[in-house]
Amino acid sequence: MEKQSKMLIVLLVAFVICIGVFLFQFNNNVSTFIIINETEVVENESFSAMLVDAYGFGVANQTIIFHKPGYELGTLVTATTDDNGEFTIENAEYLPDAGEDNYYGNFAFAGHGKYQGCSYEGNVTVIPK
Numbered sequence: 001m002e003k004q005s006k007m008l009i010v011l012l013v014a015f016v017i018c019i020g021v022f023l024f025q026f027n028n029n030v031s032t033f034i035i036i037n038e039t040e041v042v043e044n045e046s047f048s049a050m051l052v053d054a055y056g057f058g059v060a061n062q063t064i065i066f067h068k069p070g071y072e073l074g075t076l077v078t079a080t081t082d083d084n085g086e087f088t089i090e091n092a093e094y095l096p097d098a099g100e101d102n103y104y105g106n107f108a109f110a111g112h113g114k115y116q117g118c119s120y121e122g123n124v125t126v127i128p129k
Helices: 002-027 096-101
Strands: 032-036 040-042 047-053 063-067 076-080 086-089 103-109 118-120 124-127
Touching: 032 103, 032 118, 047 103, 076 086
Parallel strands: 040 124
Antiparallel strands: 032 047, 047 086, 063 076, 063 103, 103 118, 103 124
């Protein structure tokens, strides 16, 4: 009986350590990702994207920065995620004089609290009507 009791104690200690490691990882330095399904959007239409964590949960109330058509590179605008981690760019602008710069891009999340920052490498090109 004594050998079984020691083995049970060892297993319980190992279990508690595993739970502690999981909870620490779940609440610290959580990776994030920006998901955008569109690569093109028609002028004046809308497109949505989502900020999710490494566990697939939407990250709510966070600021996303991005480049807008016609803005000088380095001039960024912002959007805020909703309760589900989604954000929407409405009334996509097409600027005839912008040429190849008719896109939304350089999407980035700087990180906040337990969430690490991330960026989206693709662009969403605006197509004229």
